[in-house]
Amino acid sequence: MQYFNRWVTRASTALAVIAAGLLLAATLIITWMVVKRGIGMQNSWELELSIELMIGAIFLSSPYTLATGGHVKMDLLDAILPECIKHKLAFIAKLAGCLICLYLGWEGLRMAQHAFVTGERALGIWQPLSWPKYATIPVGMFMTALQYVTSMHRELVSAPGKVNSKDETASSKDAPYCVRCDAQHKEVAACRN
C-alpha cells in the first residue's frame, strides 16, 4: 500500500506538470494569435487548439489539486461536530467524492471512445478531433479517484481522534497566514507519502 500511495502521488504530480505545460502553451498560442493577426497574417488553428489545451489542463490537474487540498469544500461544521462524527462524515464525503470521480471518468471514457470511433471534430476553422480532449477526462478523473482511495486508506489506518499530519484534510491551524508556506508545506507532505 505504501508503494501504491507513492505511485499515485507521483502520477498525480506528473499529470499536473503536463497540465502546467498545456496552460503555458495555451497562453503563448493566444498571444501569438493576436500578434499574428496584428501583422496581417491569417489565424487558423490557434483559438481552437488553445481551448482544447486548457480543457485538458483542467482535468489533468484534478488529482494534484485534490492531493494538495485545492478542491475547496465547506468546512464550517469542523468546529461544531465532535471528533468521532467528524471522522465518519469525512470518510463518507470522501467515498462519495470518489464515486463521483469514477462516474465522471467512466462517462468521459465513453465520450472519448465514441468521439474516436465517429471521428467527431470541434467546430471552427481548424476543426481539431474531439477525442484527445475527451480522453483527458478519464485520465484525470480516474487518477482523482485513486487519490481518494489512498486518502481513505490513510483515514482507515490512522486511529480515529488523531489528526493525521499527512492527510489532505489536515490544516495546520497554528501556521502563520502565508499562502506560499502553506503550499510548500503541502507539497512536502505530499512527497513524503
Place this chain on the structure above:
Amino acid sequence: MSELEIGALLFAVTFAVLFSGIPISFGLILVSIGFLYFFGDAGGLSLIPNTFVGELSNFALLTIPLFVLLGCTIGASRAGKDLYDSLHRWMCKIPGGLVIANILGCGLFAAMCGSSPATAAAIGRVGIPEMIRRNVSPRLATGAIAAGGTLGILIPPSLTFIIYGIVTHTSIARLFLAGVVPGLMLVAIFAAYAWGSSYRQLRNNPTQVIESYTLSEKMSGLIRILPFLAIIISVTVVMYGGFATPSEVAAIAAFLALVMVVVVYRTWRLTELWLIMREAVRESCMILMIVAGAAVYAYMMSYLYITQSLAEWMFSWNLGNWELILILNVFLLIAGFFLPAVSIILMSMPVILPVLVHSNIDLVWFAVMMTINLEIGLIHPPLGLNLFVIRGVAPEVPLRDVMMGALPFVGLMLFFIVLLAVFPGIATWLPVTLMGPA
C-alpha cells in the same frame, strides 16, 4: 410532489451535502444525480457528462485560468511582494490604506476582465497574504477582495451584461455604460468601509506602530511599480486599440507578467516556474470544476422545472411596480444561494422579461440592479464562488472568517440596491447622456 415541494427538498439536501465536506463541485454533481434519479428520468441523467464538459468548452470561461495564471505569476514570485512594498510606503499613513489600494486594484482589474472569480483570484492571490502580513485583520482582507472581485461583472467588460443583452435584446453598449457609475460608486463605498473599519481598529489598539517612510524611500518604491504600470498600459492599449478581444487580453496579460517575472525578477529556473504554474493549475482546476458542477446543478433544476415554477409562482400574485421590484430582488437573492450568475439569467429571464416589459420597467436599469444582486450571490454561502476562490488563494484563513468578512459587504451592496431603486439615474445617467434616450 409538485415542483415547488421538490425545490424545498432540494434546498435542504443541497445544504446537507455541501456541508458534509465534499468538494463543492463533486457535491453539486452528487445532488444533481440524486434528484434526476428520483424525480427525473434516464434521459435527464444521460446529459450530465455533456453538460459538464459542454460548459467548459467556452472561451469566455476559459479566460479564468489565464487570469489566474496572471495572478499567480505576480503572487508566487517576488514581484507581488515588491508591488505591495511600494504601495505600502505610500498608503501606510491612511487607516486601511493597503485594503483601499486592493479595492482600487479590483476595480482596475474589473475594467480588464469580464469575470468576477477571475478578478478575485488575480488580486487576492497577491493582495491577501501581503495585507495579512501587514496586520490587516484576515476578515477584512478576505472580505474586501471577495467583494471587490465581484465588480468584475459590473464594471465593463462584463460577461453577464453580454448574456443579458442578448437574451433581452438590450444594447450591450448601453449596459456597459450603465455599469460604470455604479461600479465606481461601489468601489468608493467599499473603500470608505475599509477606512472606517481600520480606523476603528486602530483607535481600539493605539499601541500599533505606524511606520513612516521618507520621500526618497517612497520614490524608490515607485520605480519598482513601473513594470506593473507597463503591463497595465500595454493591456489597455491592446484591448481598447482594437488588437484583441477582452478574452484574448487575458492571455496577453499573463504572458507579459511571465516575461516581467523572467526578465526583471530573473525567475527563469524551471523549479521556480513550476511554483508559479502549479498554483495556477490548482486554482484554475478548482474554480472551473465548480463552474462546471454548477452548470450541471442548473441543468438539473431546469430539467425538473424548479426555477421556472418558482418564478411563475411569484409572478402569479399580480403585484404593483415597487412590490414587483422587491419580489424580483428576493427571488434573485434566493437563486443566488445556489446558482451562478449566468445560469440565473438564462433560466429566469424567459419568465421575468414579459413581466418587466408589461410593467414598463427600464431594462437597462434593471440589468444593473440584477447584476449587483447577482454579485451578492457570489459572496454568500452556500454557493458563493468568490468565497471559494478566496479560500483557494488563502487556505489558512478559515472559511468562517472569509464569510464573516464578506458579510458587511453584502449589507453595503443591499443598501446600494435600495439606493439604485430610489435613484435610477445612478445607472441610466451615463448611457442616456452619451447615447441619447433608448
Place this chain on the structure above:
Amino acid sequence: DTLKLTHQWPQGDGRDKGARHFVDEVVKHDPSFKFRIYPGASLISNPLKQIDALAGGSVDLSIFPLIYGVGKAPEFSITILPGAVNSVQDAMRLKGTDYEKRLQAVAEKQGFHILTWWWTEGGIADRVRPITTPDTVKGLKFRGADRTIDTMLKQAGASVFAMPSTELYNAMQTGVLDGLMTSYETFMSMRLYEQVKYATLGGDYTIFVVFQPLVMSTKAWNALTPAQKEIFERAADATLANFNAEQDKLKAEVVAKFKAAKVDVHQMTQAEYKQWLDLAKKTAWVDYASISPEAKGLLEAVEKLSK
C-alpha cells in the same frame, strides 16, 4: 408524458413563435400531447450539445441549426453552403425533393428527425467599405461562420478567424473585427448595427442562408403511431407559411433598423451574386464535395435542381 422542446433564442423570436405554433397545431389535433418549451438556452446552456441531448433522450424536440452538427456529420455544411440557395423563397424549391431525403438520412444517422423546413437569411456587415463583389472583402478581418464560407472568404482575400459569439459586439466596437456574415436575428439581437458602417442585406439575393429546423429525436419519433406521425408532419407544414412571413417581416425590420442607425445599406444585385456564386463553386463547393459520397450526393441534388 410531457415532450421537452429546447432552443437557444429568446421568447418572441421568429423561431420561438414557430415552435409555439407547431405545439398549438399538434395539440389542436391531439390534445393528449403535452409540451414544455425551454427557450433561450434555459435547459441546455451550450446549444451545440442539443444534438447529444436528442440522441440520449434528454429532450424530445429542438430547434437545431444543422451546422451545429458539422463536427459530427460534416455533410450538414450543405445547409449553409454559399450559393446552394440564394433566399428563403429559393430554399422552398428543395422541400420534398431528393435533397430533403438525403439530408433526412444524414440526420437520422445522428439520432434525430427533421420536422420543419425553416430557412433563415442573413447578410454581411462591416465597418470599412461597402461589400459588393468578392474582391471588396480583400484585406478585411472577418469572423468565420462555417468551413465552407471561410474557404470562400479566404479565397477572396479576407482574413478569417474564429471568435465566440459573445465577443462579437466588443470585437466590432474596438476593431478587432472588420466585418462578419451572420443571420438577421443575430444582427438584431446583438444590436450589431450600432457598431457597423456598411451592410449588404435585405435584397432578393444573399449568400448567407441557413437551415434551422425543428427536429425530433429519432427515439421519440419512432415511438409515435403512424397517425400521430401524420399529425406532427401536418403541424410542421402548417407552421411554414407563418414562419416565412415572419422572415419577410424581419428582413424589412433589419433594413429599417440599419438605416435608422445611419448604416449604409446595400442590396446585393443579381450580377454581384453571380460573382459570389462563381467563386463559391470554385472553392467551397469543391471542398464540400470531397467530404464524403453522401456530401457529393447532396451537392449533386442541389445542382440538379438549379438547372
